[in-house]
Every structure is written in structure tokens, then in C-alpha cells.
Amino acid sequence: MFDIATSGELLAEFMAEASGQRFDRPGRFTGPFPSGAPAIFASQAARLGARVAYAGRVGRDGFGDLVVERLRDDGIDVEAVQRDPEYPTGTAFVSYQADGSRRFIFNLAHSASGRQTLDEGELEHLSACRYFHVMGSSLASRGGIEILLRLVARVKARGGRISFDPNVRLELVSSPEVREALLRVLAHCDLFLPSDADLEWLAEPGEDADATVARLRSEHPLSLVVLKQGAAGCRAYTGDGVIEAPGLAVAEVDPTGAGDCFGGALVAALVAGRPLAEALRLANAAGAHAVTVLGPMEGCSDQATLERRLLAAGETP
Structure with missing residues (x-):
């Protein structure tokens, strides 16, 4: 049995070298970097010793080799990572603006990632896990929604738990189908990992973050909600x-x-059995370390790196 399984987009990412670089003018980009939100999640979990399995689809090209080799090198099971003989690996181009915001150009819908399928053998392989993780970005297409909802249902039926990072983006939630899918996953979620922006999207008029979490916990089987607050750290809501x-x-x-x-x-x-307070400290350290390194998966870290980060900050690992 795997500790964690996940499924979703796999892509090669290129990053603009200059701040404020535009897409409608020539400029320099660095890359390719292996990427995809669930892949970054999986890589980080695997580097901390979790047994992780992944399902996705890349092309039979150099970018696909790059992504699969990184997953495999991190110890991730890639049996359900498909290679498309006709469509290329998905790509993303990223430009950083002076105000800290980012602009993206994605090619996912018309890439191998947009043609991912899931047969019964892959469904059975992935659902044998303690946690199945869903990224909201992977619910961007009808095919992705179908795959993830099938996996969520099978994992829950086998007694597994669902962790969910909604990663709400305005371009996604403008689709009624995506909004419905986000709420359907939330209805089966055990560990919910929203950001402040995610809670604002879910809030009812007049609710602050605490009130929104309290309502969601009363409506859904959320045993733990961890609010990600970036540089400010995090806030965990439990039954206690x-x-x-x-x-x-x-x-x-x-x-x-x-x-x-x-x-x-x-x-x-x-999943390693660490106390919640310790797990939160490690998670904060992982997020902090990630922003110090250029590249989406390059900032994934091992236990020793996180312990050094915590000691340097005067915290107990």
C-alpha cells in the first residue's frame, strides 16, 4: 500500500529571466523545469520518505523524459504515468511582474496531459493508499474531473483519506463544471488545505476565516483544516x-x-505519525525553503534540510 497517491497535470516549465518580461515581445527564458502542482506535492512528500504513487500523462519526447526521470529519481511510483505517442508534453511559460504577481501561458488541454485516461488496473493501483491528494488545478478539464472523482470514490470506499488543496484560480472557477467539481471533492475531504484566497471564495457574506472554517467543518467530514498563510505560517483547525x-x-x-x-x-x-504541531513546523519550513530556490520542483527538500531551516529560525525540528 502507498502512503500517498495523486493524479494530475505534468508539464515542462519555462521561466522568464527578467522581471516584467512580456509574452508579446522576444525575451529570455530559463528551463525546462519539471513541473505540475500535484507533481511538486508528490516530490516533496517522497523526499521526506513517504511511499508515493502518481498518475498522469506526458509525451514521448525529451520534456516527458525530464518529468518522468525526476519523479522516478525522487522515489515516486510512475507505473500509472502514461506516455502519449502523438501529443507532446504539456508546457507552461511564466513571467514575474514587478508587483510580485505572475503571468502564465499554459499548453495543457492540447497536450498529452489533456489526454490522460484511467483504466481499471491503474484505478486499483492508485487507490491502494492511505491518503489520496487532489489539487484544484487538476480539475480544469472534464477528463481530469472524471479521473479524480473516480479515484476519490475508490479510495474512500477502501478506507483511505482525501487531502485537498483547492488552489482556486479565477480562470478555473469561472466554469460552473469546475466549481461543482471543487465542491464535490470538498464533500469527501478529510484534510483540507486552503489559502486565505480559497476561504474567501468559499465564504458566505459577513464571514471571516474562522467562521467559514467552522461552517465548512459542520457541513463536510473535515477532520483537519490547515489554513496556509504564506510567510505568516499556518493555522490548523481541529476538533480540539x-x-x-x-x-x-x-x-x-x-x-x-x-x-x-x-x-x-x-x-x-x-502519515509518518508525527504530532500535528511538529508536522505544521515541517510544512512551514518546506514552504519557506521552496521560495529560496528557482524552479517549481527545485525547492523540494529532504528532512535534514528542513531541520536546518528550523534550527536557523530558532525552532525545534
């Missing part, structure tokens, strides 16, 4: 109360993947 864990001060180089690393470290720590 609230635990706050402060963030770590670091020099930011690239914010891509920080929330995914946070989630991967948290779930890996929980």
Missing part, C-alpha cells in the same frame, strides 16, 4: 481547537510551488 505555527523568514527567489511543498511535507509528516 486551533494551533498556530509561525512562518520562517527567508529571502524569496521564486514563490512557485511553495504551497505544494507545504502540503507535501504536511501529509508526509502525518
Whole structure:
């Protein structure tokens, strides 16, 4: 049995070298970097010792080799990662703006990633896990929604747990189908990992974050909600109360993947049986370390790296 399984987009990412670089003018990009939000999550969890399995689809090209080799090198089971003989590996181009925001151009729908399938053998292989993790970004297409909902149902039927990072993006939730899918996953979720922006999207008029979490926990089987607050750290809501864990001060180089690393470290720590307070500290350290390194998966870290980060911040690992 796997500790953690996940499924979703796999892509090669290219990052603009200059701040404010535009897509409608020539410019320099660095890459390719292996990427995809669930892949970053999986890599971080595996580097902390979790047994992780992945399902996705890449092309039979150099970018696909890059992605699969990184997953395999991190110890991730790639039996359900398909190679498309006709369509190329998905790509993303990222440009950083002066205000810290990012702009993207994705090619996923018309890539191998957009043609992912799931047969009965792959469904059975992936569903033998303690946690199945869903990224909201992987619910961007009808095919992705169908695959993830099938996996969620099978994992729950086998007694597994669902962790869910909604990763709400305006371009996604403008689709009624995607909004419905996000809420359907939430209805089966055990560990919910929203950001402040995610809670704002889910809030009813007049609700603050605490009130929104309380309502969601009354409506859904959420045994644990961990609110990701970036540099400020995180806030965990349990049946016994609230635990706050402060963030770590670091020099930011690239914010891509920080929330995914946070989630991967948290779930890996929980499946390893670590106390919640310790798991939260490790997750904060993973998110902080991720922003210090250029590249979406390059900031994934091992246990020793996180312990050094915590010691440097004056915290107990």
C-alpha cells in the first residue's frame, strides 16, 4: 500500500529571466523545469520518505523524459504515468511582474496531459493508499474531473483519506463544471488545505476565516483544516481547537510551488505519525525553503534540510 497517491497535470516549465518580461515581445527564458502542482506535492512528500504513487500523462519526447526521470529519481511510483505517442508534453511559460504577481501561458488541454485516461488496473493501483491528494488545478478539464472523482470514490470506499488543496484560480472557477467539481471533492475531504484566497471564495457574506472554517467543518467530514498563510505560517483547525505555527523568514527567489511543498511535507509528516504541531513546523519550513530556490520542483527538500531551516529560525525540528 502507498502512503500517498495523486493524479494530475505534468508539464515542462519555462521561466522568464527578467522581471516584467512580456509574452508579446522576444525575451529570455530559463528551463525546462519539471513541473505540475500535484507533481511538486508528490516530490516533496517522497523526499521526506513517504511511499508515493502518481498518475498522469506526458509525451514521448525529451520534456516527458525530464518529468518522468525526476519523479522516478525522487522515489515516486510512475507505473500509472502514461506516455502519449502523438501529443507532446504539456508546457507552461511564466513571467514575474514587478508587483510580485505572475503571468502564465499554459499548453495543457492540447497536450498529452489533456489526454490522460484511467483504466481499471491503474484505478486499483492508485487507490491502494492511505491518503489520496487532489489539487484544484487538476480539475480544469472534464477528463481530469472524471479521473479524480473516480479515484476519490475508490479510495474512500477502501478506507483511505482525501487531502485537498483547492488552489482556486479565477480562470478555473469561472466554469460552473469546475466549481461543482471543487465542491464535490470538498464533500469527501478529510484534510483540507486552503489559502486565505480559497476561504474567501468559499465564504458566505459577513464571514471571516474562522467562521467559514467552522461552517465548512459542520457541513463536510473535515477532520483537519490547515489554513496556509504564506510567510505568516499556518493555522490548523481541529476538533480540539486551533494551533498556530509561525512562518520562517527567508529571502524569496521564486514563490512557485511553495504551497505544494507545504502540503507535501504536511501529509508526509502525518502519515509518518508525527504530532500535528511538529508536522505544521515541517510544512512551514518546506514552504519557506521552496521560495529560496528557482524552479517549481527545485525547492523540494529532504528532512535534514528542513531541520536546518528550523534550527536557523530558532525552532525545534
